[in-house]
Structures are given as structure tokens and as C-alpha cells.
Amino acid sequence: MTTETVPSPFTETSGALRHAGFAELAAAGPVQKVMLFTGVPAWVVTGYAEARELLAHPDVVKAIGAGPFHEQLPSDIGNAMEQHLLSANPPDHTRLRRLVSAAFTVRRTEKLAPRIEEVAAELIDEMAARSPGPIDLVASYGYPLPMTVITELLGVPVQDRENFRRWSSVIVNASVQTAETFISSATSIVGLVRELIAQKREAPADDLLSDLIAVREGGDRLSEDELSSMVFLLLVAGHETTVNLICSGVAALLARPEQWALLRAEPERLPAAVEELLRFDGPLMVPVPSIARARIEIAGVTIEPGDVVLPALLAANRDPRRFDRPETMDVTKEPAQHLAFGHGIHHCLGAPLARLEGRIAIGSLLRRFPEMRLAEPDVEPARYPALLMNGLSALPVKLG
Structure with a gap:
């Protein structure tokens, strides 16, 4: 067990070194106590079996009121952002879900x-109109595709989408933001969400937000803060993770041209390939942090009540005790039960949509740009530092 500060893998901007950092932790044992770069001690869980157990453990719960900069946020903004599925425990979580x-x-x-x-x-x-020069696939494709999908699904006006994208990027990477920047983005996004909810109440449409406003079971329905929190969660988490799935997936394939060529020749392998890409280099390093509410004995260590628990999804998905050739990305592998979407009651509700977008996004590129390649094949695409997200800051490609 170590208590030293661990700047890597969370602040590492190299994918190879990020995975190597998790592997180094895993080599010391599947459950390790570390000091995060945020100054918070936490149990980082790198073993697949241990992560799966703790993700579904009844005594590993979300810390209510422990969102980013919670103490500095105006209470009405915090309430409008934090009353969603990922911050709730049963029975509230059961009702919301x-x-x-x-x-x-x-x-x-x-x-x-x-x-x-x-x-x-x-x-x-x-x-294609901007070719033959290098194209940043993150900015030109990875971000706008899921952002367009989720905002259309919710019924967000076109003129507001770029603001949502900018603010959500700050919020999802809160651990590397200043309080002032975070609170400004949070206040802005809550204001727009509240306006949108008011508009949909007045004039319901065929979209998810109108359905969320209308849904009820018996006399129960979502409160105003629960509604805004769910919209916030869907806009922020719902698109950022899919951006990472698409861009990290394409980067992994282009770094292995034989895999790109195989999928191009046999597109029927795409559903299984998406699962392998999720396992190999998933969109999240860890889920939203949880805490232990009782003493837990696991893998020879004792997690005390109040301790922070972080299942390291990236590491668990490369656990050699669970996966064959875990460091090899191979789209011909049989799909494995990875943890990229979590496990237990907080398993990602939007996983079917993410998978659908991933298949269509990558499949469309394969068909239209079969000769696409990395613009800088000898330079590893940079990652942005974060606590939760595992995403590329840019992915320069040549289309043909």
C-alpha cells in the first residue's frame, strides 16, 4: 500500500503512460490507497473482480452534496445540478432511475x-471539403456528432449548442478548473436549462425533455431541480463520454492499420469491435467517486467508513486475471464483459445510445474514408488531464 501523491495516471497526457501508471498501481495490488493530485486520499481499485464487487457493493455509496466546488456554489445552482442518478443512493436513486x-x-x-x-x-x-490538409477529428467529428445528437434528443435550440459544449467541457473536467471558472460555467448552463424547461412546459414537443417533464408514476414525478439535474447530466456526461469513445476508438484503430483494414473489409465485425475498443481504452478513467459507509474487507485491505473509493475502469478492463492478452487491441476477439459503462445500480443508462453512436460514427468513417490515416503517426495523440474522463485533446488525421 502506498500513500504517496500519484500525479499519474490522472494528470498524464500520454495514453501509453496513463495506462502504464495504472499498471504500476495494479502491480502493487488490486486495491491501493493513494493521494490523488486533488489532495484527497482514495482507494484506487485496479483489479477487475474487485472493481466489479465494489461497484455493486451496498456499502459503497455516493457522497451526497460532495459535487465539485459544492461549498462555493450558490445553493440554488448546486441543487439544480446535483439531484441526478449519479449522485443519488437508494431509495432516491431507485425512484429517479x-x-x-x-x-x-x-x-x-x-x-x-x-x-x-x-x-x-x-x-x-x-x-471532405477541407481535405487534403490534416483534419482534427475531435473538433470536426468527435465533438459535434454526439453533441448534435444529445441536444436534438433533448430539444435544445441550435443557437445554444456551442455554449453547452463549452460549458460542459469545463464542468466535466472540474478537477483541473478553478472555482471561479467552474461556478461561472455551472451558473450559465443551469440558467439555459431552466429556460429550456420553462419553454417545454409551455409548448411540449416530441423530444426527451418534454417526456421527462410529463413522465409520472402514480402521483410521482420529477421535481424542478431533478429535471434540471437530469438534463445537466445528459448534456454533460451524455456527450463527453461518447466523444471519447469515438475518438479514442478511431485513434486505436488507425494506430493499427491492419485492424482498420480488417473492419473496412468485414464491417459486420463493428459491434464486437466497439466492445473491444471500450475495453481497451474506454471513455472514463474512474466513475463519479463514492465513499464507504461501513468497513469493507477486500483483497487483503480494510476500507474504513468515509474512505473514498475509485474503481479504475481503465485498469480493470486490462486485468490479465480477467482478459486474454489485455494489452492487445484486437477486433476479432469475442466481446468481453468490460466495465467501461460501470456495473451495478449506476450502470450507464445511456450505454445503448453510446454504442449506437459509436458503431455509426466509426462505420461511416470506414465507408467514406477507407484510406484515412494518422497525420502524425509517430506522435501519440495528447490526452487532457482529468480525474474522470479519458479523452483526446486532438486527433490530427488525413482523410485519404
Whole structure:
């Protein structure tokens, strides 16, 4: 067990070194006490079995009122942001998930496929018009595709989408922001969400937000703060993770041209390939932090009540005790039960949508730009430092 500050892997901007940092922790044992770069001690869980157990453990819970800069946030802003699924415990979580699931259905997700394909095609046309120079796939494709999808799904006006993208980028990377920057973005995004909810109450439409406003079970329905918190969660977490899935997935494939060529020749492998990409280099390093509410004995260590618990999803998904050749990305592997979307009651509600977007986004690139390659093959794409997200800051590519 170590108590030294661990600047890497969370602040590491190299993917290889980020994974190496987690591997170094794993080599010392599957559950390690470390001091995070934020100054908070935490149990980082790198073992697959241990992470899966703790993700579903009834005594590992969310710390209510422990969101980023919670003490500095105006109370009305905090309430409008933090009353969502990822910050709730049973029975509140059970109630919220039931209500949200009634609106965010598989049927609604499946109906999005044609529109996702249209958005991908439009963005691809725009990139093709700027060729043959290098294109940043993150800015030109990875970000706008899921942002367009989630904002259209919720019914956000086109003129507000760029602001949402800018503010959500600050909020999801709160651990490396100043309080002033975070609070400014949070206040702005809450203001727009509240305006949007008021508009949808006045004039409901065929979108998810109107359904969330209308959904009720018996006499129960989402409160105003629960509504704004869910919209906030869907806008921020719902698009950032999918950006990372698309861009990290394409980067992993282009770094292995034989894998790109195989998928191009056998596109029927794409669903399994997306699962392998999620396992190999998933969109999250860790989920939203939890705490222990009782003493837990696991892997020869004792987690005390109040201790922070961080299942390291990236490390667990490369645990050699669980996966064959875990350091090798191979789209021909049988899909494995990875933890990229978490496990237990907080398993990602939007996983079907993320998978759908990933398949369509990568498949569209394969068809339109079969000869696409990295613009700087000898330079590893940079990651941004964060506590939660595992994302690329840019991905320069040549389209043909």
C-alpha cells in the first residue's frame, strides 16, 4: 500500500503512460490507497473482480452534496445540478432511475439511428471539403456528432449548442478548473436549462425533455431541480463520454492499420469491435467517486467508513486475471464483459445510445474514408488531464 501523491495516471497526457501508471498501481495490488493530485486520499481499485464487487457493493455509496466546488456554489445552482442518478443512493436513486427510464426508452434510442447517420454524413461532407490538409477529428467529428445528437434528443435550440459544449467541457473536467471558472460555467448552463424547461412546459414537443417533464408514476414525478439535474447530466456526461469513445476508438484503430483494414473489409465485425475498443481504452478513467459507509474487507485491505473509493475502469478492463492478452487491441476477439459503462445500480443508462453512436460514427468513417490515416503517426495523440474522463485533446488525421 502506498500513500504517496500519484500525479499519474490522472494528470498524464500520454495514453501509453496513463495506462502504464495504472499498471504500476495494479502491480502493487488490486486495491491501493493513494493521494490523488486533488489532495484527497482514495482507494484506487485496479483489479477487475474487485472493481466489479465494489461497484455493486451496498456499502459503497455516493457522497451526497460532495459535487465539485459544492461549498462555493450558490445553493440554488448546486441543487439544480446535483439531484441526478449519479449522485443519488437508494431509495432516491431507485425512484429517479424508474422515472427517467420511462422516458429514455430503448425504442426512443433505436429511432435515432437514421438521424445519427445523417449527422455523421453531414460532418463527413464538411471534412471532405477541407481535405487534403490534416483534419482534427475531435473538433470536426468527435465533438459535434454526439453533441448534435444529445441536444436534438433533448430539444435544445441550435443557437445554444456551442455554449453547452463549452460549458460542459469545463464542468466535466472540474478537477483541473478553478472555482471561479467552474461556478461561472455551472451558473450559465443551469440558467439555459431552466429556460429550456420553462419553454417545454409551455409548448411540449416530441423530444426527451418534454417526456421527462410529463413522465409520472402514480402521483410521482420529477421535481424542478431533478429535471434540471437530469438534463445537466445528459448534456454533460451524455456527450463527453461518447466523444471519447469515438475518438479514442478511431485513434486505436488507425494506430493499427491492419485492424482498420480488417473492419473496412468485414464491417459486420463493428459491434464486437466497439466492445473491444471500450475495453481497451474506454471513455472514463474512474466513475463519479463514492465513499464507504461501513468497513469493507477486500483483497487483503480494510476500507474504513468515509474512505473514498475509485474503481479504475481503465485498469480493470486490462486485468490479465480477467482478459486474454489485455494489452492487445484486437477486433476479432469475442466481446468481453468490460466495465467501461460501470456495473451495478449506476450502470450507464445511456450505454445503448453510446454504442449506437459509436458503431455509426466509426462505420461511416470506414465507408467514406477507407484510406484515412494518422497525420502524425509517430506522435501519440495528447490526452487532457482529468480525474474522470479519458479523452483526446486532438486527433490530427488525413482523410485519404
